[in-house]
Amino acid sequence: MAADGAEASVAAGDEGSAEARLAAKLDAKAAAKAKPVESAEVAIRVQGVTKTFGLKNAVDDLSLVIHAGSVFGLIGPNGAGKTTTFSMMAGYLNPSSGSIDVLGFSPDRVEDLRGKLGVLPQDALLPANDRVGEFLVDMARLQGIASKDATRRAKDALEEVDGQTWWGVRCGALSHGMAKRVQLAQALLGDPKVVLLDEPTAGLDPRIAYEVRQIIKGRKGRCTLVVSSHNLSELEEVCDAAAILDRGRLMASGTMSELTAATEEVRFKVPPLPAGPILGAPEGAAKPPMEAIRELPMVTIAEYDDERGELIVHFDRSKPDVDAELVIGAVLWILVQQRVRISGVTKGRGLEQRVMDLTDKP
Amino acid sequence: MNPLLETWLVAARDCRKNIRSAKGIVMFGISLLGALTCTFKLPKFEEAMDDVHKLDPEQLRQVKSQLFAKLYGDEATGDTLASAPIKLVILFFIAVWLVPLLVMIIGFDGISADLQYRSVRYWTIRTRRASYYAGKFMALWAIIALVTLVMQLMIWGVTIVRADAPAGETILWGLRFWATSLPITGAWCGVATLASSLFRTPMLSLLATGATFFLLFFVGYIIGKGGDVAAVRYLYPNNFDAWIMSAKPERMLEGIGVCLAYILVTSGIGSWVFMQRDV
Numbered sequence: 250m251a252a253d254g255a256e257a258s259v260a261a262g263d264e265g266s267a268e269a270r271l272a273a274k275l276d277a278k279a280a281a282k283a284k285p286v287e288s289a290e291v292a293i294r295v296q297g298v299t300k301t302f303g304l305k306n307a308v309d310d311l312s313l314v315i316h317a318g319s320v321f322g323l324i325g326p327n328g329a330g331k332t333t334t335f336s337m338m339a340g341y342l343n344p345s346s347g348s349i350d351v352l353g354f355s356p357d358r359v360e361d362l363r364g365k366l367g368v369l370p371q372d373a374l375l376p377a378n379d380r381v382g383e384f385l386v387d388m389a390r391l392q393g394i395a396s397k398d399a400t401r402r403a404k405d406a407l408e409e410v411d412g413q414t415w416w417g418v419r420c421g422a423l424s425h426g427m428a429k430r431v432q433l434a435q436a437l438l439g440d441p442k443v444v445l446l447d448e449p450t451a452g453l454d455p456r457i458a459y460e461v462r463q464i465i466k467g468r469k470g471r472c473t474l475v476v477s478s479h480n481l482s483e484l485e486e487v488c489d490a491a492a493i494l495d496r497g498r499l500m501a502s503g504t505m506s507e508l509t510a511a512t513e514e515v516r517f518k519v520p521p522l523p524a525g526p527i528l529g530a531p532e533g534a535a536k537p538p539m540e541a542i543r544e545l546p547m548v549t550i551a552e553y554d555d556e557r558g559e560l561i562v563h564f565d566r567s568k569p570d571v572d573a574e575l576v577i578g579a580v581l582w583i584l585v586q587q588r589v590r591i592s593g594v595t596k597g598r599g600l601e602q603r604v605m606d607l608t609d610k611p
Numbered sequence: 612m613n614p615l616l617e618t619w620l621v622a623a624r625d626c627r628k629n630i631r632s633a634k635g636i637v638m639f640g641i642s643l644l645g646a647l648t649c650t651f652k653l654p655k656f657e658e659a660m661d662d663v664h665k666l667d668p669e670q671l672r673q674v675k676s677q678l679f680a681k682l683y684g685d686e687a688t689g690d691t692l693a694s695a696p697i698k699l700v701i702l703f704f705i706a707v708w709l710v711p712l713l714v715m716i717i718g719f720d721g722i723s724a725d726l727q728y729r730s731v732r733y734w735t736i737r738t739r740r741a742s743y744y745a746g747k748f749m750a751l752w753a754i755i756a757l758v759t760l761v762m763q764l765m766i767w768g769v770t771i772v773r774a775d776a777p778a779g780e781t782i783l784w785g786l787r788f789w790a791t792s793l794p795i796t797g798a799w800c801g802v803a804t805l806a807s808s809l810f811r812t813p814m815l816s817l818l819a820t821g822a823t824f825f826l827l828f829f830v831g832y833i834i835g836k837g838g839d840v841a842a843v844r845y846l847y848p849n850n851f852d853a854w855i856m857s858a859k860p861e862r863m864l865e866g867i868g869v870c871l872a873y874i875l876v877t878s879g880i881g882s883w884v885f886m887q888r889d890v
Contacts, residue, residue: 341732342889359739363612368736373729378631379624387624391737393612435733 290317291350292443292473293338298347300333300497307333309497310347315490317442318470322484322491322505323477324600326608330497331477332371335447338475339368351443364392367441369432371448371477377421381407381431384420388435406434409464426457433461437468444468447477462487485509485600495608509597512566515576517584518593520558537589545579547571560584561598573597614745617738621746622753629717629754638717639758645709646762649702650769687858695784696776702766703788706759707852710792711799711828713758715820718751718803722885723816726808731890744882748804748874755796756789763789791855794870798848801877802827808885845869 293315300308308330315321323331336342337349340356354361376384385403394402407413410430415423423431429452436444449465450458465487468474478484484491485505492502506512519537537560542551550563564576573596584591598606629635666674672693679700680689692700722744725731734743767785771778803820810816831847834840844850854866 336889339732339736341735343887359735359737360612363737366736368732370729370732373732375733376628376730378628383627387620388733388737390620391612391617391734 292317294350296348298344298349300337300342301345306497311499313492313502315475317473319489320469320474320487322488324484324491324604325494329494331494332447335445335477339445364439365442367436367444369436369446369449375420375428375431379420381418381420382416385435389438392439394439402439406438409437410434426453429453443473445475450480450483481600481604493604493607500607508603509600511597514561514563514597515573516595517560517591519560519589520592537584538587541583542580547576614739614742617742618745621738621743622749625747625750626753642758642762646765649705650766683853683856685857688856691858696770696781698766698770698775699784699788706762706792707795707849710796711824713755714799714803715824717754718800719807719817719820720813721747721751721804722808723810723813726811727813735890740886741882744885748800748878751804752797752800756793759792760789791852794855794867795848795851798870798873801874805877805881808881848873
């Protein structure tokens, strides 16, 4: 049975022994180093930003607030303006109009943001002739880390991405996955307060992508993370809040629960029965008992989508003690009593569905 | 962080990169080959000038003095240079003419390659863009200075071993010639760094650098020097050697000043544009 993203990731972490060890190691590191950031603080403020390339508006009057300590996702299809927004936050691109503050400073104020902002750019190649170690030491030195500490800090960052053995390897000789992790190491170098990650798991095999997600999770609470990605399940798993962009415009933003309506509806995957007798299934059990569900006091709307084989139940969360878990329990009880076959339960409509609803409409 | 320290860190890393890169090694090899060729061809050149060898030392000095005075447009300079070992003077001519080529080939992708592969993004969140630009310029200047110094060292060695001139005289003159080439090299590096920072594609940057150098040669040398149009003579950095080599201090300072102005103008424009642009 499917659960929400966070629960699923915990279950996955408990299963594989190597993965579980990595997760435990990262959690222990995080706990040791954790310095919780005051969540009410604003880490990044984007105000009415427009970015024009020629006649095309890549980003159009975008406003966002990203709170300190959160993991924030930038979501949208190709050409939505994610990378452009990301690049303006990092100071790579200048907004055509509007303003961006990172920790209260314009992103081009390098002297004020030095060491406080870490960035993993999407397509930036590592300098091919540099050794990994000397590249990271150079980056550490430029961040203002004293030369006597730079090597140690660079080694710490490399260890965090599990790349201790690559110190003397030429950047040009690294595989895609290794290079991505070195890029991640430079972004995390020196424990910056804000870390921007553009497609951090793009092109990585599932195991390394999982490890990168664990690293991101390990940083939760220690810094503000902004993650731009196409991988919606990944974002749903790691992000506290997100903005959905399409054609340069903001379509929605909010906490992950708000975006997925996880506190307003639950969905039950109830596939229609195939033709012919099914062992143990009562006659006429292909559809869930809608009347019985609608009669539940907390339920406001209940619908069955034949095409998708999905039962959608909206509930009134303003009533005392009503939450998604209570509704799931009550509806499941009815479905089980009626011997309806259930293949999954999700809180809300899922980020993917939400993005589909909001984007690419003519 | 102090902008000078930023510049130093960028420049040190870039020097290391240039020395290690295949292009740097090949250029270094070509320069050494040039110096070696020059070293071994010079005796044959001297043999061919039997008439010159028949002259007594004072007459020879007079000939050299007149030749250099004509070349540099100043009798005092010609007289001073007549005392210098001939090999070093010839190497100086070659080095000054070779510098734009070296600068173009080593410097064309200094910034443009970082822009093309977006590696520049690792730097721009950590250094002021002006410091990054200055670091790239300084690194290019240092590398070309190193290459020309190695060429000089080879010629000094040959001159001393062949007893063409006393060791002390050779080294002092060699250092003077090398030092004279430094401001000129700096001016060329300023133009190359500016051209490199304007393009995302190294090949375009190479073409733009070459075209700019040729334009400066045509306007500053062919029209300015050949056509005796003083106003445009300043455009061609290789024209400044006559001033820097001059025996008159004010003329020498003028030459150095013009080179520095060249560097300041090109670097000022380049870093300002680089600060405004998207990377």
